[in-house]
Amino acid sequence: MICALGTQREAVWEHMLAGQCGIGPVTLFDTDGYRSRIAAEVDLSEVQARFTPYQRRRWSRSDMMGVVAAEEAVEDAGLLDSGIDRARVGVLLGAGTGDLVRNESYxxxxxxEGMDRARPTWIHNHFSSTPVDIVAAHFGFEGVRSCLMAACSSSTIAIGQAVDAIRRGRIDAALAGGTDALSRLTFAGFNALRLMDPQPCRPFDAGRQGMNIGEGAAILVLEDWDRARRRGARIYAELAGYSFTCEAYHPTAPEPEGQAIGSTIRAALDDARVNASDVTHVNAHGTxxxxxxxxxxRGxxxxxxxRAPAMPVTSLKAMFGHCLGAAGxxxxxxxxxxxxRGVIPPTIHLDRVDPDCAVDVVANTPRQVPVPCAVSxxxxxxxxxxxxVLRQA
Known part of the structure; x- marks a missing residue:
């Protein structure tokens, strides 16, 4: 994991449990004239040394964050030491805008200044799918390769499709997740929609005014259960089920009564063969x-x-922002x-829960409680x- 809270999984986790906010003034581009001028930027200076001059020159922020997250995941899983056939390892990542910051600079x-002053190398990695290719080539993985683009659900769907590919026997393992970087286009677009809070966002708070954009990458190593157990891999959780649906309600607004997201959760529970009564926590989208x-x-x-009023619910976006294609x-x-680990990170900046959000929001401090089954x-x-749907391993 890499985000505004840190460039390594344990640092990010420690800062989440501490309720740290990584949202601050945007430095990547000029934000004059916007309603909101803050975001959750990643400090890449900590990881620049691991890249060659060529990589620093040609790779985008999305590429670099994707490789950082993938290297950590692969090392932690011991995947390269397991004797796995690299032709049967897939790379499926969600994405948003790719390297638009450099494209915009071009x-x-x-x-x-004229075309002669604009460097063509700035737009070398124009495509949002480039991080998938770079991550796969970095490790020599030759299995299923896919870039999913479905706005803020992109990386969740990528994880689900990786599960499907493993279940169908197309691959033995996958790097699945997402990487996405800040850009003027997305920042301006969400500001134009008046969805951005000028202050750090407050999920589920009665006075909430909108979201803050973030950037980052997270990649999971997914592997057939029996194979992972046989080789003694460190298993954090079982990814038991997934779903993806379309509300067919509105281009930018959710179906307000919660029926649509409720159907999505039920479909994931059905896929996992889990009863609703087994779920003990919901990690919410919570923008x-x-x-x-x-x-x-309402969903x-x-x-x-x-059970809904007592269901522990949290949103992490007040800490590392809405990472768009990498959010899920x-x-x-x-x-x-x-x-x-049996600890739910908190929803920070919460003063008073909106009465219309009648769930048990884990507010401001982490909650130590067993979580045998949860939904994201x-x-x-x-x-x-x-x-x-994730279950304890």
Whole structure:
């Protein structure tokens, strides 16, 4: 994991449990004139030394963050030491805008100073799928390779499709997750939609005003259960089920009564062959927009009924922002640690829970509690909803 809270899994986890906020002024580009001028930027200076001059020159922020997250995951899983056939290891990542920051710099330089002054190398990695290719080539993995783009559900869907590929016997293991970097386009777009809070966001709070964009990468090593156990791999959780659906309601707003996200959660539970009564925690999408949090809380009620008011729910976006194409993977990685370690990270900046969000929000301090089975949800523009079910290993 790499995000505004740190460049390594344990540092990120420690800062999450401490309720640290990684949101601050944007330094990557000029934010004059925007309603919100803050985001959750990643400090890449800590990891620059591991890259060659060529890589630093040609790779984008998304590429670098993806490789950092992948290297940590592969080493932790002992995948390269397991004798696995690299032709049967897939790479499936969710993405958003790719390397738009450098593309934008190329465009503005061309406009201001002429085409001769704009360096073509700035747009070398134009495609959002480039991180998938770079991560796969970095390790020599030749299995299923896919870049998923479904807005904020991209990396959750990528994880689900990796599970599907392993179940069908197409691959033995996969690097699955997402990587996404800040750009002017996304920052301006969400500001234009008036979805951005000028202050650090407050999921589920009665006074919430919107989201903060973040950037980062999280990659999981997914592997057939029996194979992982035989080789003695460190297993954090079982990814028992997943789902992805389309609300067909509105391009940018969630279905307000929670029926759509409720259907998505139920489909994931069905895939996992898990009863709703077995779930003890929900890691929510929790963007801190008025519409999202209310619809998501209602979805929890749709699925869990009388248990919903006491269902522990958390949103991590007030700490590392909304990482867009990487958001679902960030939250899935955090949930795997939650299930493994029995600690739920908090929803910070919460003063008063919105009465319309009648769930047990884990507010401001972590909660030590066994989490044998949990759900992570992702809601995206276009009505692209997805959910994962994780169980204790």
């Amino acid at each position: 465009y503005f330089t061309m406009r201001r 801190a927009t008025p519409q999202n949090d209310k619809a998501e809380a 929890v009620h749709v699925v869990f009924g009388d 993977a960030m939250e899935a990685a955090a949930l795997a640690l939650t299930v493994s 949800t992702s809601l995206a523009f276009g009505g692209n909803d997805s959910a994962l």
